[in-house]
Amino acid sequence: MRSLNLRKSATPRHDPAPSRWGYRYQRLMLTPGFRRMVRVGVPLVIVGGLIAGWAARDSNRQMVADAYSDMKSQIQQRDEFMVKLMAVDGADDTLSGDIRTVLPIEFPVSSFDLDLEEMRLTVAALPAVADAALRVRPGGILQVNVSQRQPVAVFRSADGLKLLDAQGVLVQSIVARSDRADLPLITGDGARDALAEGLAIYRAAGPMADKMRGVVRMGERRWDVILDSGQRILLPSVDPVVAFERVVAMAQAQELLERDVAVVDMRHPARPTIRMNQQAVANLRQTGVTQEQ
Amino acid sequence: MRDLYQSQRAQRSMRQAAMQRGVIAILDVGSSKIACLVLRFDGPEHFGDGDGVGSMAGQSSFRVIGAATTRSRGVRFGEIDAMAETERAIRTAVQAAQKMANVRVDHVIACLSGGRPRSYGLDGQVDVQGTVVSEGDIGRVLAECDVPDIGVGREVLHAQPINFALDHRSGLSDPRGQIGQTLTTDMHMMTIEDSVIENLLYCIKRCDLELAGVASSAYAAGISSLVEDEQELGAACIDMGGGSTGISIFMRKHMIYSDAVRMGGDHVTSDISMGLQVAPAMAERIKTFYGGVLATGMDDREMIEVGSDTGDWEHDRRTVSRAELIGIMRPRVEEILEEVRVRLDAAGFEHLPSQQIVLTGGGSQIPGLDGLASKILGQQVRIGRPLRVQGLPQAATGAAFSAAVGLSLFAAHPKDEWWDFDIPAEKYPARSLKRAVRWFRENW
Numbered sequence: 001m002r003s004l005n006l007r008k009s010a011t012p013r014h015d016p017a018p019s020r021w022g023y024r025y026q027r028l029m030l031t032p033g034f035r036r037m038v039r040v041g042v043p044l045v046i047v048g049g050l051i052a053g054w055a056a057r058d059s060n061r062q063m064v065a066d067a068y069s070d071m072k073s074q075i076q077q078r079d080e081f082m083v084k085l086m087a088v089d090g091a092d093d094t095l096s097g098d099i100r101t102v103l104p105i106e107f108p109v110s111s112f113d114l115d116l117e118e119m120r121l122t123v124a125a126l127p128a129v130a131d132a133a134l135r136v137r138p139g140g141i142l143q144v145n146v147s148q149r150q151p152v153a154v155f156r157s158a159d160g161l162k163l164l165d166a167q168g169v170l171v172q173s174i175v176a177r178s179d180r181a182d183l184p185l186i187t188g189d190g191a192r193d194a195l196a197e198g199l200a201i202y203r204a205a206g207p208m209a210d211k212m213r214g215v216v217r218m219g220e221r222r223w224d225v226i227l228d229s230g231q232r233i234l235l236p237s238v239d240p241v242v243a244f245e246r247v248v249a250m251a252q253a254q255e256l257l258e259r260d261v262a263v264v265d266m267r268h269p270a271r272p273t274i275r276m277n278q279q280a281v282a283n284l285r286q287t288g289v290t291q292e293q
Numbered sequence: 294m295r296d297l298y299q300s301q302r303a304q305r306s307m308r309q310a311a312m313q314r315g316v317i318a319i320l321d322v323g324s325s326k327i328a329c330l331v332l333r334f335d336g337p338e339h340f341g342d343g344d345g346v347g348s349m350a351g352q353s354s355f356r357v358i359g360a361a362t363t364r365s366r367g368v369r370f371g372e373i374d375a376m377a378e379t380e381r382a383i384r385t386a387v388q389a390a391q392k393m394a395n396v397r398v399d400h401v402i403a404c405l406s407g408g409r410p411r412s413y414g415l416d417g418q419v420d421v422q423g424t425v426v427s428e429g430d431i432g433r434v435l436a437e438c439d440v441p442d443i444g445v446g447r448e449v450l451h452a453q454p455i456n457f458a459l460d461h462r463s464g465l466s467d468p469r470g471q472i473g474q475t476l477t478t479d480m481h482m483m484t485i486e487d488s489v490i491e492n493l494l495y496c497i498k499r500c501d502l503e504l505a506g507v508a509s510s511a512y513a514a515g516i517s518s519l520v521e522d523e524q525e526l527g528a529a530c531i532d533m534g535g536g537s538t539g540i541s542i543f544m545r546k547h548m549i550y551s552d553a554v555r556m557g558g559d560h561v562t563s564d565i566s567m568g569l570q571v572a573p574a575m576a577e578r579i580k581t582f583y584g585g586v587l588a589t590g591m592d593d594r595e596m597i598e599v600g601s602d603t604g605d606w607e608h609d610r611r612t613v614s615r616a617e618l619i620g621i622m623r624p625r626v627e628e629i630l631e632e633v634r635v636r637l638d639a640a641g642f643e644h645l646p647s648q649q650i651v652l653t654g655g656g657s658q659i660p661g662l663d664g665l666a667s668k669i670l671g672q673q674v675r676i677g678r679p680l681r682v683q684g685l686p687q688a689a690t691g692a693a694f695s696a697a698v699g700l701s702l703f704a705a706h707p708k709d710e711w712w713d714f715d716i717p718a719e720k721y722p723a724r725s726l727k728r729a730v731r732w733f734r735e736n737w
Contacts, residue, residue, distance in 0.1 A: 016363065017381035018388050026388055027501065030397035 076112040084108045084140040091146040094172070095128045099144060102126060111136045128171050153199060154180055156187040156214070168192040188217030188224075197240065198223060204241050208248050211257075222267070231257055234265045243269055301712040307505040308704070311400035316358075317505060317704055318387060318398040321513075321697040322379070322405050322493060324368045324536025324559055325655060328689070328697040329386035331359030331394040332704065355705050357684035359394025361386045362694075370555045371407025371510070371537040373492040380496045387500060401502045404700045405493055406510040406537045408485030410450070412550045412640075413441055415480040426459065426468045426476055429735065432714035434478045448487035450509055452711035454480050455547035464545075480711065483509060483551050508703055510696040511539025512548050517699030518653040518677035518692075519543055527645035530677070531633055531670075532696060533656025535559045538629055540636050542645070547708070550640040554632040558656040561625045568621040569599050569613055583615050586623045587661035592616040626659065630669040637670070651677035655693035 018026065028034055055061055075081075084107050088096040102122050105114070116134045123132040123144060133145040149171045151163035156177075163171040163180065174180055184202040191198060198215045201223055205212055208227075216224040222237035225244060235243050243266040250272070251257045256264065260280035265273040276284070311317040312334055319330040332355045363385040367378030391398060417438035421430050435454060443449070457465040459473035468476060490507060497504050515530035524543045532539040535558045542550040561584075566576035583597050592615040599611045642648060650670050652662060657676050667674045679698035681690065689697070 015381070017385040020384075023384045023388055024501065026391065027397050030391055030395065032397075 076110045079140075081111045082108045082140050083111050083114060083136055083142050086142040086144060087137075088144045088146060091129075091144075091148050095126070095146065095148055098126055098128065099123055099146065103144075105142070108140070114142065127169065130165075151180065151183060153195060154183045154185045155192060156185060164192060164195060166195070168195040184212070185214030186217070187214060188220075190220030191215075191217035193220075194223075200241050201225065201235070201244050204245050204248065206248055208251060208257075227257065229257070231261060232263045234263060234267050236267050236269055239269070246272070301710065304504060304506050305707075305710075305713065307400055307503055308402070308707070311505050314400075316394075316396055316398050316400075318390065318401040318502070319697055319700045319704060320383065320387070320401050320403040320497070321510060321694075321700060322368060322371075322373070322383070322403060322496075323365055323510070323534050323696070324371050324406070324557060325365055325534065326362050326693065327365045327368075327379075327382045327386045328362040328694060329360070329383075329390040330357050330685075330689070330697055330701055331390045331396065331398055332356065332701055333358045333394075333396075334705070355683070355701065357682055357686075357689075357701065358396065359390035359392070360686050360689045361389030361393060362689065363389070365535070369407075369536050369559075371405055371534065371539075371553070372486075372489045373496060376492060376496060376499075379492075380499045383496055383500050387502065399501075399503055400505040401497055402506040402508070402700055402704050403493055403497060403504060404508045404510040404513045404696055405485075405489065406532070406534050406539050406553060406696070407555070408450075408489035409555075410483055410485050410509055410511070410539075410551050410553050411443070411447070412552060413443070413482045413484070414549075415440065415452075415482055416478060417480070418475060418477045421459075421474055421476050424472050426471050426473060428469060428714065430476055431457075431469065431478075434476045435480065435711050435714055438478065438480050440482070443482075443484045446487055447484045448490055449482055449711075450485050450490070450507060451483040451512065451548070451551075452480060453547060453708050454478050454711070455545070455549055466545075481547065481549050482711075483512075483548075485509070506704065506707070508700055509539065509541070509551055510534070510700075511541040511551050511553060513697075513699030513703055514539065514653050514679075514695040515541040515543050515548060515651075515699065516702050517679035518651050518695045519649075521546075523647070523649050523651065526647035526649070528647060528649035528651060529637055529642055531650060531652045531654070531657075531666075533557060533629070533652060533654040534696075535655060538633060538654070538656070540633055540640075542637075542640060542642060544645060550642075552636045552640065554629060554636065556625075556629045556632065557654075560629075561622050561656075561659075564621050564625050565618065569611075569618075570608075571599050571601055575600065579618065580622065583618055584622055585615065585619050585660045586626050586665045588616045588619040588623075592619060622659070623665070626656075626662065626665060627669065629656075630666055634669055648673055650674045653677040653679070653692045653695040655691075657692050 029038070086100070086103070086105065086107070088099050091099060103119055114136065120132050120134045123129055123134070123146065128149050130147045130149045135143050137143045149165040149169060151171045152166050153164045154174065154177060155162045155164045155170070161174045161177060163174060163183070164186070165171050177185065184199065186195065186198045194217060198217070201215055202209065202212065211227050211229070213226045213228045216226060218224050223235045223240050225233040225235065227233070233244065233247050247256070247264055247266060260277045261274050262277050263275040265275065308317070315334045317332050317334070319332060321328040334355045363382055366382045367373065367375030373379045387398070415438040417434045419430065419434045419437050456463065456479040457468040458477040459465060459468050459471055460475055465471070493507070494504055511530065511532050514532035519528050519530055524546045527542070527544040529540060529542045532541070536555070538554040538557050540552045540554070541548050562573060562576045562580055565571070565580055566573045569576065569579070571579070579597060579599065585592070595615040596612040597615060597618060599613055601609050603609060648671055650666070650673060652666055652674065653676070663674055663676050676692065677695065678692050679690065679695035680702065682698055682701055685698065
């Protein structure tokens with residue numbers, strides 16, 4: 001009898017041979033260049049294409065930009081980065097008021113929004129500021145360190161009184177001479193350029209200092225010293241300090257300036273000359289006539 | 294002849310290209326199995342023109358990185374019988390080997406055993422131009438060999454110069470640079486049917502592969518299974534394949550004769566199948582498990598179950614003794630060996646100084662074959678296994694793979710063939726531009 005259990009299906013056994021296309025496919029996949037392309041290039045293209053397709057819509061791009069700026073501002077607005085107040089060091093009240101005026105910052109502000117370099121330039125551009133350094137100190141403080149210009153002289157020009165520092169830079173304007181009576185007064189064309197010399201003259205004044213009203217630069221060449229009695233000391237263009245010291249010595253020794261002298265002319269160092277007042281001249285002449293008689 | 298010359302040269306250049314790329318496939322198209330090895334060459338610098346066998350017999354320069362074998366379909370007597378089936382089998386083997394090697398191979402060197410190989414001994418003689426033998430003289434003397442009528446529809450597979458003689462001195466392997474007047478050469482030419490080789494070419498082309506060389510599998514098996522002194526002194530390699538049994542005789546490291554018997558292991562199987570009334574697959578199984586050629590008393594008692602699935606209990610439960618099986622196998626094996634004996638006698642094998650016979654191929658694994666073969670072929674018989682090559686899987690080191698392994702060695706160290714030398718100018722057709730170029734090059 002024929003075996004009842006069905007042995008095999010009608011289809012023949014599986015052919016172990018790869019199909020022609022399967023064989024070609026496998027060979028293709030074993031080609032190094034192709035394999036690299038499939039494993040790297042195609043994913044790259046797909047991902048790149050998806051991103052490009054998504055970004056092709058305006059709203060999507062906008063969304064990304066918004067999200068980015070949102071996140072950025074969120075980080076920047078954190079407490080750790082906030083600047084709450086400004087501290088000015090090394091400036092007097094007037095100058096710090098000026099600094100606060102030129103740096104109009106609405107506190108609190110994020111330190112990312114502060115352009116310290118530009119602010120430094122702004123502060124340094126103030127006439128009274130020699131140098132400035134800005135930094136954001138821990139604790140949210142904008143620290144402004146200023147080295148203020150020190151006025152050493154009062155300069156009188158056609159448009160008012162100004163303070164000068166040692167370099168001859170205008171520091172600030174003042175209203176009246178009496179505001180800074182402690183500083184020497186300097187005036188005349190070119191006085192600012194020869195400031196050091198003018199100040200040296202002042203230093204040489206010694207006991208005459210409180211009698212001096214000021215020094216005047218004459219013809220951008222030499223100095224005149226004006227005394228409060230209206231007397232004038234004309235100094236030479238060369239070695240004016242030495243000449244002035246001589247005048248001071250003469251004034252002390254011979255009481256030169258207590259006399260009725262209008263001008264002491266030291267322009268010729270070998271021959272100091274004195275111009276007297278009209279009245280004194282007349283008196284002198286009269287005295288001489290009387291003696292002759 | 295010209296076509297062959299060109300196609301062989303094209304194959305040779307293809308082989309060079311494959312060497313450059315470093316990967317080449319070996320394809321042994323046999324009747325019972327198709328084996329594919331993928332070789333990786335370490336670099337062209339290992340293939341200098343150093344003569345003789347290199348270090349480690351030339352194995353050190355390559356490595357087997359992929360090996361696959363599949364049951365052959367559509368091949369009978371070592372010839373392609375059903376193209377589509379063979380193509381599929383080649384595809385299977387190549388794909389598996391590629392997968393193992395994880396590299397794509399484009400060039401393949403194939404060997405085949407069928408096609409009724411026939412050997413010819415040729416000789417040529419020329420006067421040496423000048424005093425010293427130059428490469429051109431060798432080309433001329435090879436071209437001077439008078440080619441016998443090889444018959445219609447046959448193609449030259451190998452044409453190797455095996456000996457050079459200069460004046461009265463013979464046995465020169467390389468006469469270049471030597472001083473003499475008359476240069477004589479002996480050449481061994483092997484022809485097979487061209488339809489066989491064309492079919493193989495077509496199958497390989499259909500697999501998108503380029504053929505980089507063809508060799509006879511008997512020759513390849515001889516390269517791998519004969520040891521060096523056997524090749525030097527003279528030995529015959531009997532490659533007992535499935536559909537045909539190849540014979541190659543080596544002497545002085547050259548193959549000097551080749552032939553094939555169109556009988557092999559498949560015939561033994563079909564004898565068993567007919568004798569025991571079983572399916573061929575079962576017969577093959579019985580042959581490989583219980584086969585033998587020398588019966589002992591023990592074999593009468595060893596019963597073999599001969600299963601089948603006819604549904605008839607009596608029929609499906611038959612048993613045969615091993616002695617019966619041996620009784621079926623032995624006459625066929627004897628017949629094959631007798632036929633081999635006849636071919637060896639025809640070739641004049643008994644005149645060789647050493648008459649070593651090496652049995653290899655899948656058929657040589659029958660137990661007791663060496664005893665039987667020594668009765669028929671002579672006392673100096675041994676069973677040969679292929680040389681070990683680097684990277685070959687253990688499963689592919691058996692005698693059945695001697696042709697594949699030999700082909701790898703052949704790929705690494707090809708022998709000079711006729712077409713490796715330049716054709717002398719006068720053999721070019723008249724009015725050929727090439728001829729003019731050659732003439733200029735030789736005279737200036």
